[in-house]
Amino acid sequence: MASDVQALTSPVAEVPLSPRFGWAWWVALVISGVLVLLLGYTLMSVVLVGVGVWGVNIPFVWGFDLINYAWWIGIANGASLFAASLVLRQHDLRTAVNRFAEGVAFFAVICAGIFPIFHLGRPWLFYWVFPYPATFQVWPQFRSTLTWDFWAISTHAIVTSLLWYVGLIPDLATLRDRARRKTVKKIYGLFALGWRGSVYQWAYHQRAYRLVAILVLPLILIMQSTVAFEFAVTLVPDWHETRQPLHFVATGLAQGLSIVLLVAVMLRWGLRLERYIDDRDVDLLGKLVLASALVSGYLYIDEIASAFLADPITRQSTLTRMTGDYAGFYWAAIAYSVVIPQLFWLKVARQSVLAGVFVGFSIGVGVWLDRFSIIIGGLQTDYLPSIWRDYTPTIPEWGLFLGTVGLFAALVLLFIRFLPVVSMFETRHDEHLEKS
Amino acid sequence: MAQLFTRTASNAFRVLIVLTLFSVVGAGVLGYAWSRADATWNVGKPADQPVPFRHDLHAGSLGIDCRYCHSTVERAADAGMPSAQTCMTCHSQVWVGASVLEPVRSSFALGQPLTWTSVHRLPDFAYFNHAAHVTNGVACETCHGRVDQMTKTVKTQTLSMGWCLDCHRDPAPHLRPREAVFVMGYKPHGQDLPEDIQAFYREASRRLTSCNTCHR
Numbered sequence: 109m110a111s112d113v114q115a116l117t118s119p120v121a122e123v124p125l126s127p128r129f130g131w132a133w134w135v136a137l138v139i140s141g142v143l144v145l146l147l148g149y150t151l152m153s154v155v156l157v158g159v160g161v162w163g164v165n166i167p168f169v170w171g172f173d174l175i176n177y178a179w180w181i182g183i184a185n186g187a188s189l190f191a192a193s194l195v196l197r198q199h200d201l202r203t204a205v206n207r208f209a210e211g212v213a214f215f216a217v218i219c220a221g222i223f224p225i226f227h228l229g230r231p232w233l234f235y236w237v238f239p240y241p242a243t244f245q246v247w248p249q250f251r252s253t254l255t256w257d258f259w260a261i262s263t264h265a266i267v268t269s270l271l272w273y274v275g276l277i278p279d280l281a282t283l284r285d286r287a288r289r290k291t292v293k294k295i296y297g298l299f300a301l302g303w304r305g306s307v308y309q310w311a312y313h314q315r316a317y318r319l320v321a322i323l324v325l326p327l328i329l330i331m332q333s334t335v336a337f338e339f340a341v342t343l344v345p346d347w348h349e350t351r352q353p354l355h356f357v358a359t360g361l362a363q364g365l366s367i368v369l370l371v372a373v374m375l376r377w378g379l380r381l382e383r384y385i386d387d388r389d390v391d392l393l394g395k396l397v398l399a400s401a402l403v404s405g406y407l408y409i410d411e412i413a414s415a416f417l418a419d420p421i422t423r424q425s426t427l428t429r430m431t432g433d434y435a436g437f438y439w440a441a442i443a444y445s446v447v448i449p450q451l452f453w454l455k456v457a458r459q460s461v462l463a464g465v466f467v468g469f470s471i472g473v474g475v476w477l478d479r480f481s482i483i484i485g486g487l488q489t490d491y492l493p494s495i496w497r498d499y500t501p502t503i504p505e506w507g508l509f510l511g512t513v514g515l516f517a518a519l520v521l522l523f524i525r526f527l528p529v530v531s532m533f534e535t536r537h538d539e540h541l542e543k544s
Numbered sequence: 545m546a547q548l549f550t551r552t553a554s555n556a557f558r559v560l561i562v563l564t565l566f567s568v569v570g571a572g573v574l575g576y577a578w579s580r581a582d583a584t585w586n587v588g589k590p591a592d593q594p595v596p597f598r599h600d601l602h603a604g605s606l607g608i609d610c611r612y613c614h615s616t617v618e619r620a621a622d623a624g625m626p627s628a629q630t631c632m633t634c635h636s637q638v639w640v641g642a643s644v645l646e647p648v649r650s651s652f653a654l655g656q657p658l659t660w661t662s663v664h665r666l667p668d669f670a671y672f673n674h675a676a677h678v679t680n681g682v683a684c685e686t687c688h689g690r691v692d693q694m695t696k697t698v699k700t701q702t703l704s705m706g707w708c709l710d711c712h713r714d715p716a717p718h719l720r721p722r723e724a725v726f727v728m729g730y731k732p733h734g735q736d737l738p739e740d741i742q743a744f745y746r747e748a749s750r751r752l753t754s755c756n757t758c759h760r
Contacts, residue, residue: 242579242706243579243580243702243704243705243706244706244709245709246705246709293548294548294549297549298557302549302554
């Protein structure tokens with residue numbers, strides 16, 4: 109390999125190999141570490157005391173746990189759908205964002221997976237949802253949403269981690285070759301699985317990477333729809349709608365893209381990666397976020413319209429979401445995930461770090477509020493007026509949510525510390541193409 | 545540049561990958577076998593009893609009916625364990641001075657129940673009714689084995705839920721005529737149950753396998 113091509117990506121490779129990483133990284137890691145401890149504490153309280161520590165009760169049997177599950181899985185779906193389509197299209201943007209888009213997707217799956225397991229009430233028996241030859245000779249109930257969660261999350265975890273890891277292999281080999289200390293060399297070398305960069309290996313690698321990426325496309329749509337079907341198959345009037353999968357896929361995509369954008373602008377600014385995540389990349393990402401926010405907006409209009417076309421009970425329950433006790437969540441969701449992203453019509457905003465963080469964050473918040481509005485607001489007026497009441501999350505529920513945010517942040521921080529955040533081999537490949 | 549990993553190390557890594565795959569499969573096979581092994585379910589393992597009671601002697605050689613001691617088996621969920629009074633109907637006359645019967649005599653004198661150790665203990669979440677089974681043609685022997693040959697009382701079946709379901713899903717082949725329920729070593733000759741009763745039980749398996757039949 110020519111030395112100038114190697115020099116091209118050396119700043120990316122130097123990041124994980126540098127002996128020091130600055131105090132800011134440590135401070136961030138400590139803060140997220142504290143939140144991870146909080147997560148451990150709240151999970152233990154659920155195990156030792158039971159789900160009674162949560163504020164869930166009839167009719168709100170799916171409180172914070174399902175809101176946060178749906179929210180995290182949305183990030184995972186959006187980010188991996190985006191990453192996989194870039195790999196398959198061999199789009200320029202992939203060099204800049206794919207690595208951390210895949211990483212973000214994987215970390216979000218880990219966070220999402222916590223909720224359905226602990227939501228079971230007896231998490232140590234979670235394997236009961238898996239169809240194994242048990243001595244009690246009863247299969248799991250395949251019509252139960254619990255088993256759907258199991259398949260959705262395990263498929264997700266396998267496919268997103270594969271996509272991420274397969275893409276990492278050649279870059280791990282680069283790190284192995286550039287590392288100065290013998291132990292560091294060996295650790296990266298172990299995970300590089302003996303990568304030599306031969307033509308054979310490249311051919312296999314390309315095939316494997318694209319194969320996994322192709323797998324992601326249908327799976328993500330199916331998995332996100334599965335989450336939506338968990339609501340749609342119930343008899344709750346506001347949930348029992350065929351438009352539910354579309355709503356979840358579209359808002360999930362917007363959310364995934366916004367988190368990718370958020371991480372992109374922060375990495376670019378924090379690690380000085382302007383050369384690899386260039387202005388054009390951020391601009392393009394901003395346009396994508398804007399487009400997906402517009403699709404979300406269209407689906408909100410569809411929600412209102414289909415409520416008026418629906419039967420009186422469905423209409424009433426959807427209207428309750430818009431005007432009832434939790435109306436604030438509904439309208440704030442639209443404001444945060446549809447109205448604020450309109451800022452990106454301006455080129456200045458698309459290029460600005462501050463605006464990128466602001467919009468990325470606001471869509472994330474907006475979609476969370478939307479999930480809250482669906483799961484809590486949607487149950488406000490069920491068929492039985494005797495169970496019409498309010499839901500208030502308890503402190504352990506907030507702790508659980510903040511804990512998963514901390515876990516996510518900690519995983520991202522460790523990722524940027526020890527792994528190349530930009531795909532070096534893809535960057536070299538594109539740079540080669542441009543030269544020739 | 546020298547090689548980072550020696551040839552031996554690389555080969556060891558390859559072997560390790562294969563071994564990991566095998567051990568995953570192996571753990572599955574082991575778990576499958578372990579969860580079905582008799583030892584896991586305490587099959588054939590006697591429990592410590594206050595009196596070395598011998599079923600082979602009482603039910604086998606002497607031919608005492610099961611219901612003499614387990615007196616509520618046809619009427620209640622619990623088969624009933626004998627009180628000291630039941631034992632003393634005979635043992636006030638035979639083996640009067642035997643030291644092994646001391647707990648029975650003191651129980652009788654003090655009015656304190658004998659603390660038998662249960663060998664067939666179902667978990668609390670499983671509801672089992674002896675009367676429902678015994679009065680519908682499920683024999684003692686079907687679940688408890690050849691008690692009349694046991695020196696020490698042991699389980700002969702796992703009593704796992706899968707074992708229960710084996711019968712609940714298709715009870716007819718396991719049922720006996722009423723007069724054969726308390727018989728040990730019964731050999732069915734031909735079709736014992738009339739066809740209409742067999743048909744009834746085939747129909748009933750739907751009701752017999754619903755969750756709340758046993759988990760109430």
